[in-house]
Amino acid sequence: MSTTETTASGIGPVEGAPGYSVENPAPVIEAPRKRTKKTPKSTRGNFEMYGWLFMRLSGVVLVVLVLGHLLIQLVLDGGVSKVGFAFVAGRWASPWWQVWDLLMLWLAMLHGCNGLRTVINDYAERANTRLWLKALLYTATVWTILLGTLVIFTFDPNIR
Amino acid sequence: MPAGTLYRGREGMWSWVAHRVTGVLIFFFLFVHVLDTALVRVSPEAYDRVVATYKTPVVAVLEYGLVAAILFHALNGLRVIAVDFWAKGARYQKQMLWSVVGLWVLLMIGAIYPVLGHAARVVFGS
Ligand code: HEM
Numbered sequence: 001m002s003t004t005e006t007t008a009s010g011i012g013p014v015e016g017a018p019g020y021s022v023e024n025p026a027p028v029i030e031a032p033r034k035r036t037k038k039t040p041k042s043t044r045g046n047f048e049m050y051g052w053l054f055m056r057l058s059g060v061v062l063v064v065l066v067l068g069h070l071l072i073q074l075v076l077d078g079g080v081s082k083v084g085f086a087f088v089a090g091r092w093a094s095p096w097w098q099v100w101d102l103l104m105l106w107l108a109m110l111h112g113c114n115g116l117r118t119v120i121n122d123y124a125e126r127a128n129t130r131l132w133l134k135a136l137l138y139t140a141t142v143w144t145i146l147l148g149t150l151v152i153f154t155f156d157p158n159i160r
Numbered sequence: 161m162p163a164g165t166l167y168r169g170r171e172g173m174w175s176w177v178a179h180r181v182t183g184v185l186i187f188f189f190l191f192v193h194v195l196d197t198a199l200v201r202v203s204p205e206a207y208d209r210v211v212a213t214y215k216t217p218v219v220a221v222l223e224y225g226l227v228a229a230i231l232f233h234a235l236n237g238l239r240v241i242a243v244d245f246w247a248k249g250a251r252y253q254k255q256m257l258w259s260v261v262g263l264w265v266l267l268m269i270g271a272i273y274p275v276l277g278h279a280a281r282v283v284f285g286s
């Protein structure tokens with residue numbers, strides 16, 4: 001049974017001719033994809049990583065902003081029945097709720113836009129379709145953010 | 161189905177599908193919602209006229225659906241974040257999913273009266 005014979009270090013005769021040990025260590029083999037000084041510099045940025053991180057950070061903040069908004073609009077103080085121009089005028093008289101709505105608008109739109117970008121990349125297989133769907137998405141997102149911001153900043157309770 | 165997509169089935173896949181569907185729905189709602197809110201710059205009457213539709217029984221049911229979508233997306237989003245950042249997150253992902261579903265059911269029961277109460281009074285008389 002010479003094929004199962006082993007040396008003292010437990011290495012079979014075929015692969016371990018010299019028999020590595022503490023005194024005679026095996027040469028270090030570099031991990032195949034390790035980045036070294038010789039690796040060419042990446043030409044891609046870290047955009048996708050920042051997008052991934054943004055989804056998580058904005059998500060945590062949106063839990064507070066959106067669930068708080070829904071509680072105020074749909075549950076407290078008579079639920080949706082109280083909502084109307086006078087109600088909005090009362091709320092946007094306070095900078096606190098203006099900033100709340102502004103932050104919610106920007107974060108939710110950017111979070112949703114980045115999420116939809118992923119969905120489009122997943123399902124639109126033709127390059128042209130992807131391009132047009134994303135152009136539509138970005139246009140809608142930019143206009144919605146601008147319109148919502150303008151509405152908060154120019155709101156006039158005495159419009160009539 | 162897009163080529164190369166790996167469907168594993170079971171809870172992990174279905175929670176991902178639900179997260180995706182609810183996220184897209186909320187985005188479309190938000191788009192319309194910013195437009196309807198912009199009517200406050202047109203006139204109080206125009207705004208109140210559109211908001212009146214928010215108070216009809218049919219739309220109240222849609223609002224209940226919106227609450228369902230947001231609550232699931234928010235709770236499951238926190239679970240996704242825990243899986244990514246908490247060292248033991250991946251090991252407990254299934255338990256966390258059932259906690260999400262349980263909490264969601266409780267909150268949805270709690271939302272019945274506040275969100276649908278006024279609609280019930282319109283439909284059945286108060
Ligand atoms: C059916 C449920 C909802 C009702 C009745 C409602 C009601 C309102 C009202 C009355 C305002 C005017 C300002 C204020 O009072 O704060 C407003 C603004 C706003 N809401 Fe909602 N909301 C609902 C759901 C949501 C959801 C789910 C989101 C986020 C995904 C959201 C995001 C916003 C934003 C960003 C603004 C500011 C709009 C702007 O800048 O013109 N709302 N909402």
Ligand code: HEM
Nearest residue numbers: 059062063108112115116118180183184186187234237238
């Ligand atoms: C309420 C708090 C929210 C939390 C905690 C949250 C969390 C998350 C997280 C962590 C992701 C990334 C999932 C992944 O990478 O697998 C995500 C994706 C997404 N979110 Fe949210 N989100 C919230 C609100 C919203 C809102 C208000 C919208 C819509 C305006 C939205 C739309 C989306 C979309 C479309 C995706 C992409 C889904 C996919 O790629 O499958 N989310 N969300």
